[in-house]
Amino acid sequence: MSSAPTASAPHATSPRPMTASRSDGLRGRMRVPGDKSISHRAFMFGAMAVGETVVEGLLEGEDVLATGRAMQALGATIEKRGESWHINGLGVGGFLEPQGPLDFGNAGTGVRLAMGLCGTYDFVTRFVGDASLSARPMKRVLDPLRAIGVEVVEHNDNRLPIALRGPRTPLPIEYRVPMASAQVKSCVLLAGLVIPGTTTVIEPIMTRDHTEKMLAGFGADIQITTEADGTRIIEVSGLPELKAQAVTVPGDPSSAAFPIVAGLIVPGSDLIVENVLMNPTRTGLLTTLSEMGGQIEIINRRLSGGEEIADVHVRHSALSGVTVPAERAPSMIDEYPVLAVAAAFAEGETVMENLGELRVKESDRLAAVARGLEANGVDCTEEEERLIVRGRGAVPGGGQVATHLDHRIAMSFLVMGLASDRPVSVDDRTMIATSFPQFVPGLGALGARFTEADA
Numbered sequence: 001m002s003s004a005p006t007a008s009a010p011h012a013t014s015p016r017p018m019t020a021s022r023s024d025g026l027r028g029r030m031r032v033p034g035d036k037s038i039s040h041r042a043f044m045f046g047a048m049a050v051g052e053t054v055v056e057g058l059l060e061g062e063d064v065l066a067t068g069r070a071m072q073a074l075g076a077t078i079e080k081r082g083e084s085w086h087i088n089g090l091g092v093g094g095f096l097e098p099q100g101p102l103d104f105g106n107a108g109t110g111v112r113l114a115m116g117l118c119g120t121y122d123f124v125t126r127f128v129g130d131a132s133l134s135a136r137p138m139k140r141v142l143d144p145l146r147a148i149g150v151e152v153v154e155h156n157d158n159r160l161p162i163a164l165r166g167p168r169t170p171l172p173i174e175y176r177v178p179m180a181s182a183q184v185k186s187c188v189l190l191a192g193l194v195i196p197g198t199t200t201v202i203e204p205i206m207t208r209d210h211t212e213k214m215l216a217g218f219g220a221d222i223q224i225t226t227e228a229d230g231t232r233i234i235e236v237s238g239l240p241e242l243k244a245q246a247v248t249v250p251g252d253p254s255s256a257a258f259p260i261v262a263g264l265i266v267p268g269s270d271l272i273v274e275n276v277l278m279n280p281t282r283t284g285l286l287t288t289l290s291e292m293g294g295q296i297e298i299i300n301r302r303l304s305g306g307e308e309i310a311d312v313h314v315r316h317s318a319l320s321g322v323t324v325p326a327e328r329a330p331s332m333i334d335e336y337p338v339l340a341v342a343a344a345f346a347e348g349e350t351v352m353e354n355l356g357e358l359r360v361k362e363s364d365r366l367a368a369v370a371r372g373l374e375a376n377g378v379d380c381t382e383e384e385e386r387l388i389v390r391g392r393g394a395v396p397g398g399g400q401v402a403t404h405l406d407h408r409i410a411m412s413f414l415v416m417g418l419a420s421d422r423p424v425s426v427d428d429r430t431m432i433a434t435s436f437p438q439f440v441p442g443l444g445a446l447g448a449r450f451t452e453a454d455a
């Protein structure tokens with residue numbers, strides 16, 4: 001039994017370059033780890049609930065473990081027993097003043113949701129992270145928190161390190177989320193839990209709905225109205241008693257994206273990715289790859305923990321370029337880097353629009369993807385909010401890719417190297433542990449050729 005979500009932060013270790021080489025067909029079955037969004041929320045909501053929450057299938061990635069350590073610092077008890085995680089929560093309003101800064105490592109979701117979770121408490125909480133997280137914009141969450149009355153005691157041009165002190169009397173607000181962001185929506189809803197009265201979030205463009213669904217499951221009073229134009233009005237009542245739950249975390253579709261694209265582009269592949277979350281706010285990549293001609297079969301659909309899950313059967317396919325509808329972006333926002341890799345192996349032009357949010361992820365993903373494609377002989381155009389990839393059915397490869405502390409850039413270009421004419425190298429694979437620690441051995445077991453290179 002391990003009693004704490006330990007493991008050292010990946011950014012504390014030195015970079016580990018890795019090379020991917022052309023592989024024979026990828027074959028077999030693979031189970032991807034638990035969904036990262038749901039895993040963060042399982043730790044957080046368990047920490048706020050009364051009683052013992054038991055979580056099965058939690059993603060034991062660095063991002064989520066950092067959230068677990070933060071919940072412990074706020075007073076929750078977290079233990080791993082066998083394969084399940086047990087969280088004893090403190091009740092809404094019950095967090096204790098942390099004795100040191102909360103370190104969220106590389107995780108935007110962890111830090112932005114936690115600022116809502118404990119930023120309203122009448123004590124000072126300090127939030128820190130790695131170099132990537134410290135460069136990401138936090139004004140998007142500080143704005144609504146300031147409106148609630150939270151004092152921003154310390155900030156670095158609205159970036160980390162940030163220290164917050166909650167007001168004696170926090171005010172319920174009505175907040176229209178200005179960008180498509182589940183993290184901002186969730187920050188405000190979580191703050192609303194400790195504010196007497198009704199907090200309202202207006203979401204003009206729907207984003208992943210895990211906070212709403214899981215809060216309802218933990219017993220919060222949350223009402224959602226959808227207007228004719230798709231705008232969602234989400235109202236949460238303050239000071240509920242949240243009750244501990246049994247949570248089963250489905251497989252992460254954002255991690256499944258890598259073996260799925262690998263299966264499509266590596267000739268001779270025929271593989272099944274098991275237990276993948278099919279929530280429609282997360283399946284934009286599957287729709288897009290199918291439109292490109294990908295042979296993707298969704299089989300064995302079933303329900304698990306209030307969500308639909310399924311297995312995804314993928315075969316090597318001849319792909320064609322498509323225009324991805326702008327409104328699909330929120331349902332595949334983390335999947336554009338690996339879609340760009342699929343597009344490089346397609347015939348014709350793939351146009352991806354509405355990508356402004358990619359510039360404020362773990363790296364500027366729009367620029368990082370464009371540079372990585374160019375380094376491997378792929379013709380592309382990077383615009384402010386668009387990426388156009390001109391595929392020729394094959395990729396020369398041979399490039400060295402800079403990953404900028406970004407797990408999805410590392411995994412995307414390692415997938416590229418499995419099918420390109422010459423190997424593809426990435427400068428660092430350590431960040432893969434933030435979201436998909438089993439990526440290298442898991443794809444390796446299907447036949448992927450990865451080799452460690454010296455730093």
Ligand SMILES: O=C(O)C1=C[C@@H](OP(=O)(O)O)[C@@H](O)[C@H](O)C1
Binds near residue numbers: 037
């Ligand atoms: O709420 C979440 O769990 C997430 C929301 C998305 O971020 P944004 O809210 O910044 O779009 C996504 O990119 C991230 O990986 C997880």
Ligand SMILES: C=C(OP(=O)(O)O)C(=O)O
Binds near residue numbers: 334
């Ligand atoms: C954007 C991501 O995560 P986060 O914002 O939590 O760092 C991601 O996992 O691709």
